[in-house]
Amino acid sequence: MTKVVFEEKYYPAVKEMVYRTRLANGLTVALLPKKEFKE
Numbered sequence: 001m002t003k004v005v006f007e008e009k010y011y012p013a014v015k016e017m018v019y020r021t022r023l024a025n026g027l028t029v030a031l032l033p034k035k036e037f038k039e
Helices: none
Strands: 008-011 016-022 027-032
Touching: none
Parallel strands: none
Antiparallel strands: 008 016, 016 027
């Protein structure tokens, strides 16, 4: 399995952090965690 390193970008206007990476197959993945969401 390939190690994935995420870039972090903070958006102060909305007070949220976005995590983004590009996989080996070229697919870009972005994660936007929500504090209010609980599973």
